[in-house]
Amino acid sequence: xxxxxxxxxxxxxxxxxxxxxxxxxxxxxxxxxxxxxxxxxxxxxxxxxxxxxxxxxxxxxxxxxxxxxxxxxxxxxxxxxxxxxxxxxxxxxxxxxxxxxxxxxxxxxxxxxxx
Amino acid sequence: xxxxxxxxxxxxxxxxxxxxxxxxxxxxxxxxxxxxxxxxxxxxxxxxxxxxxxxxxxxxxxxxxxxxxxxxxxxxxxxxxxxxxxxxxxxxxxxxxxxxxxxxxxxxxxxxxxxxxxxxxxxxxxxxxxxxxxxxxxxxxxxxxxxxxxxxxxxxxxxxxxxxxxxxxxxxxxxxxxxxxxxxxxxxxxxxxxxxxxxxxxxxxxxxxxxxxxxxxxxxxxxxxxxxxxxxxxxxxxxxxxxxxxxxxxxxxxxxxxxxxxxxxxxxxxxxxxxxxxxxxxxxxxxxxxxxxxxxxxxxxxxxxxxxxxxxxxxxxxxxxxxxxxxxxxxxxxxxxxxxxxxxxxxxxxxxxxxxxxxxxxxxxxxxxxxxxxxxxxxxxxxxxxxxxxxxxxxxxxxxxxxxxxxxxxxxxxxxxxxxxxxxxxxxxxxxxxxxxxxxxxxxxxxxxxxxxxxxxxxxxxxxxxxxxxxxxxxxxxxxxxxxxxxxxxxxxxxxxxxxxxxxxxxxxxxxxxxxxxxxxxxxxxxxxxxxxxxxxxxxxxxxxxxxxxxxxxxxxxxxxxxxxxxxxxxxxxxxxxxxxxxxxxxxxxxxxxxxxxxxxxxxxxxxxxxxxxxxxxxxxxxxxxxxxxxxxxxxxxxxxxxxxxxxxxxxxxxxxxxxxxxxxxxxxxxxxxxxxxxxxxxxxxxxxxxxxxxxxxxxxxxxxxxxxxxxxxxxxxxxxxxxxxxxxxxxxxxxxxxxxxxxxxxxxxxxxxxxxxxxxxxxxxxxxxxxxxxxxxxxxxxxxxxxxxxxxxxxxxxxxxxxxxxxxxxxxxxxxxxxxxxxxxx
Numbered sequence: 001x002x003x004x005x006x007x008x009x010x011x012x013x014x015x016x017x018x019x020x021x022x023x024x025x026x027x028x029x030x031x032x033x034x035x036x037x038x039x040x041x042x043x044x045x046x047x048x049x050x051x052x053x054x055x056x057x058x059x060x061x062x063x064x065x066x067x068x069x070x071x072x073x074x075x076x077x078x079x080x081x082x083x084x085x086x087x088x089x090x091x092x093x094x095x096x097x098x099x100x101x102x103x104x105x106x107x108x109x110x111x112x113x114x115x
Numbered sequence: 116x117x118x119x120x121x122x123x124x125x126x127x128x129x130x131x132x133x134x135x136x137x138x139x140x141x142x143x144x145x146x147x148x149x150x151x152x153x154x155x156x157x158x159x160x161x162x163x164x165x166x167x168x169x170x171x172x173x174x175x176x177x178x179x180x181x182x183x184x185x186x187x188x189x190x191x192x193x194x195x196x197x198x199x200x201x202x203x204x205x206x207x208x209x210x211x212x213x214x215x216x217x218x219x220x221x222x223x224x225x226x227x228x229x230x231x232x233x234x235x236x237x238x239x240x241x242x243x244x245x246x247x248x249x250x251x252x253x254x255x256x257x258x259x260x261x262x263x264x265x266x267x268x269x270x271x272x273x274x275x276x277x278x279x280x281x282x283x284x285x286x287x288x289x290x291x292x293x294x295x296x297x298x299x300x301x302x303x304x305x306x307x308x309x310x311x312x313x314x315x316x317x318x319x320x321x322x323x324x325x326x327x328x329x330x331x332x333x334x335x336x337x338x339x340x341x342x343x344x345x346x347x348x349x350x351x352x353x354x355x356x357x358x359x360x361x362x363x364x365x366x367x368x369x370x371x372x373x374x375x376x377x378x379x380x381x382x383x384x385x386x387x388x389x390x391x392x393x394x395x396x397x398x399x400x401x402x403x404x405x406x407x408x409x410x411x412x413x414x415x416x417x418x419x420x421x422x423x424x425x426x427x428x429x430x431x432x433x434x435x436x437x438x439x440x441x442x443x444x445x446x447x448x449x450x451x452x453x454x455x456x457x458x459x460x461x462x463x464x465x466x467x468x469x470x471x472x473x474x475x476x477x478x479x480x481x482x483x484x485x486x487x488x489x490x491x492x493x494x495x496x497x498x499x500x501x502x503x504x505x506x507x508x509x510x511x512x513x514x515x516x517x518x519x520x521x522x523x524x525x526x527x528x529x530x531x532x533x534x535x536x537x538x539x540x541x542x543x544x545x546x547x548x549x550x551x552x553x554x555x556x557x558x559x560x561x562x563x564x565x566x567x568x569x570x571x572x573x574x575x576x577x578x579x580x581x582x583x584x585x586x587x588x589x590x591x592x593x594x595x596x597x598x599x600x601x602x603x604x605x606x607x608x609x610x611x612x613x614x615x616x617x618x619x620x621x622x623x624x625x626x627x628x629x630x631x632x633x634x635x636x637x638x639x640x641x642x643x644x645x646x647x648x649x650x651x652x653x654x655x656x657x658x659x660x661x662x663x664x665x666x667x668x669x670x671x672x673x674x675x676x677x678x679x680x681x682x683x684x685x686x687x688x689x690x691x692x693x694x695x696x697x698x699x700x701x702x703x704x705x706x707x708x709x710x711x712x713x714x715x716x717x718x719x720x721x722x723x724x725x726x727x728x729x730x731x732x733x734x735x736x737x738x739x740x741x742x743x744x745x746x747x748x749x750x751x752x753x754x755x756x757x758x759x760x761x762x763x764x765x766x767x768x769x770x771x772x773x774x775x776x777x778x779x780x781x782x783x784x785x786x787x788x789x790x791x792x793x794x795x796x797x798x799x800x801x802x803x804x805x806x807x808x809x810x811x812x813x814x815x816x817x818x819x820x821x822x823x824x825x826x827x828x829x830x831x832x833x834x835x836x837x838x839x840x841x842x843x844x845x846x847x848x849x850x851x852x853x854x855x856x857x858x859x860x861x862x863x864x865x866x867x868x869x870x871x872x873x874x875x876x877x878x879x880x881x882x883x884x885x886x887x888x889x890x891x892x893x894x895x896x897x898x899x900x901x902x903x904x905x906x907x908x909x910x911x912x913x914x915x916x917x918x919x920x921x922x923x924x925x926x927x928x929x930x931x932x933x934x935x936x937x938x939x940x941x942x
Binding site: 022023029031032039041054055056057058059060061062064065067068069070071072073074088089091092093094095097098 | 546547549550551553554557558559560562563564565566567568570571594596597600701702703706731732733735736802861862865885888
């Protein structure tokens with residue numbers, strides 16, 4: 001898994017590429033990267049899932065942990081460009097109840113402004 | 116710097132930008148109370164001289180006419196632009212006041228009754244209009260801060276008016292009416308300037324719920340009927356109306372009691388006496404107001420201040436009843452008036468601030484203009500009734516009436532204080548909940564993870580896949596959506612949302628199982644098989660072979676074993692094999708083993724689960740597994756937390772795990788560690804405690820330990836702030852710099868609120884925090900008002916300098932002062 005960070009206004013965007021699985025993880029997990037940004041004072045985090053091929057339950061845990069850390073500081077974490085396949089699973093598992101998921105990055109960015 | 120600003124640095128409650136408006140209101144109030152004191156002294160003296168105290172109830176009864184005038188003014192207020200109405204009213208009273216100068220020498224003794232009514236109308240109308248103007252401009256926090264300064268202007272005006280009357284009454288007599296009229300005219304340009312400043316302020320500020328000046332009458336209905344309707348429909352406003360009614364009755368009784376004694380004991384010019392009395396009274400009120408009221412209200416809060424006035428009056432009334440001497444008459448009347456002008460007036464006006472703006476105008480018109488006067492009329496009727504009773508000692512009869520009303524008044528004030536806090540709370544809405552609570556309530560995380568694992572296992576192993584399906588069946592979580600997911604077949608030539616999901620053929624046999632009766636049967640069958648001794652024996656052999664030949668078997672096989680072991684009854688000997696699998700080389704095998712260990716609930720796995728908390732790959736899984744153990748392992752977790760030889764990251768996760776356990780024992784462990792620790796775990800421990808607090812109501816937090824840590828966090832905040840603020844060089848300006856400042860301070864402030872939330876109502880504390888953080892003026896004002904209503908003095912004094920919008924220099928000064936009193940903070 002490869003994670004690249006970029007900034008747009010005061011929104012931090014993580015472009016995630018590859019598979020989010022526990023066997024591929026090093027010290028810097030997604031959650032840790034999100035926490036680093038929160039500690040730097042950033043409150044708006046967007047995860048770009050366009051190039052995510054696979055998530056296992058570890059990946060789900062990382063996403064939820066990132067969400068919780070962001071939310072507890074009054075911030076917002078959102079997801080964009082998730083595959084239809086993954087979105088369906090998120091729906092079935094009711095993860096869409098807490099995670100805001102957008103088809104396009106631009107829509108997600110706009111939603112931060114509306115918030 | 117503006118000229119007025121030079122006077123204000125010494126007055127910490129006037130902030131930069133507020134000087135002009137504060138000063139204008141100061142003078143506005145000054146210029147209406149000075150003439151009123153003159154008119155009032157003439158009113159009382161001329162009435163006692165020409166008609167005597169026995170006719171005073173008639174004078175009180177005329178307040179009914181005042182109430183009619185008040186009703187008329189209310190209608191006018193609904194139709195006319197506020198600024199224009201204020202100016203016209205001032206002009207009207209200036210002219211009519213001077214008209215009396217010509218009428219008095221030529222008329223009979225009953226003109227004094229007409230003059231009495233006129234003076235009372237002036238008081239009601241001008242005062243009510245003044246307070247409406249104050250409401251137009253300021254929000255609750257501003258008003259609370261500035262009210263002492265503004266009201267002191269009125270008191271100074273009264274002092275001047277009284278002194279001038281005292282000095283010139285003998286020589287000038289009714290010529291003083293000219294002076295009064297002139298002072299009213301001088302207030303006109305001040306009023307115009309007030310609304311000019313308000314328009315300027317409104318133009319600069321973003322739109323909000325704050326009132327705007329000079330609103331046209333068509334935009335708001337504030338007539339008498341609307342006022343009555345508004346008050347009738349709202350319990351809080353009815354309470355305020357009751358308070359005003361009772362205070363009016365009591366004021367009437369006190370006025371009669373004191374004048375009854377004054378008439379019998381004072382020899383010489385009564386106008387002069389009243390001039391001196393009013394002046395002396397106001398000097399005392401001024402000192403009280405200027406030096407004490409804002410601090411009083413700030414320090415003791417509105418609830419205690421509301422009780423102060425009636426309790427003092429009660430004591431003085433009892434005194435005068437027992438000893439009807441001039442000194443006590445002056446003390447009673449003096450207490451009533453001085454506290455009424457200062458502390459009580461401030462508290463009463465503050466009571467209106469949580470009321471919605473449109474309701475406030477209508478209610479104030481009704482209560483202050485009409486009801487206030489009606490209470491005097493009622494008081495007069497009660498007085499007449501009491502005096503008509505065939506008992507001796509008029510003073511005793513009236514005192515008894517007064518005492519009854521005082522007791523009722525104390526009760527209402529007490530109630531109003533509680534309702535004030537309730538209304539403030541209603542103004543604030545919680546903006547977000549803890550994320551972990553939110554996820555806990557809305558998402559079944561275990562189910563979500565199982566579905567992901569299920570789908571992944573379809574690619575890897577039919578056995579693993581079947582085990583996952585069985586697990587969902589066992590938990591009754593094989594939902595219709597999941598079944599659909601598993602049973603759907605790809606359509607040829609057409610892409611489907613589910614097409615990519617079907618990657619193995621293992622859906623086939625399972626399809627026959629899906630359906631409630633079939634699933635129940637499957638559950639039963641599997642449980643029975645797994646419980647068989649022979650099954651255990653066979654599986655024991657299989658596990659022995661497989662795990663010994665670990666290098667020869669693939670990870671998927673071991674994953675299957677790890678998963679299966681979690682589905683066995685916890686007391687099965689086979690479950691012990693998880694110990695091997697927890698130490699496996701494959702991360703995926705370990706993950707399944709962790710999950711199964713948690714399900715087994717067996718203590719021998721706890722050390723390995725704890726160890727895995729330190730590994731980011733397994734942290735979440737290990738935490739969830741440990742959570743399944745519940746309160747049983749709180750002691751074990753606490754031991755790891757306290758062990759300084761354990762890795763820091765592990766110990767941090769121990770704190771989080773204890774927070775998830777969330778019982779009294781784990782809270783006690785966490786607090787103890789918080790108290791004795793070096794500070795490196797503070798953030799995690801405080802967060803864990805906050806998590807417990809936000810979820811459970813039945814756990815208690817030792818206040819002594821919490822407050823001790825709170826002191827340290829305050830000190831830490833002040834030190835970080837001061838370290839990053841740099842002094843200017845000579846001109847006294849202070850700059851705050853440092854890229855890390857917002858992050859660190861925000862984190863410390865959040866800790867402070869979490870700690871405060873452990874000993875106060877958590878919901879209220881976080882509502883206040885979140886609204887303060889929102890940054891809007893109104894939300895911050897209400898947030899501070901809410902905190903002010905229940906925090907103890909020490910915490911408030913430590914917290915408010917952080918939250919209040921002080922200039923940097925002032926903040927630095929306060930932090931330095933506070934640092935001296937606090938214990939050493941952690942580095």
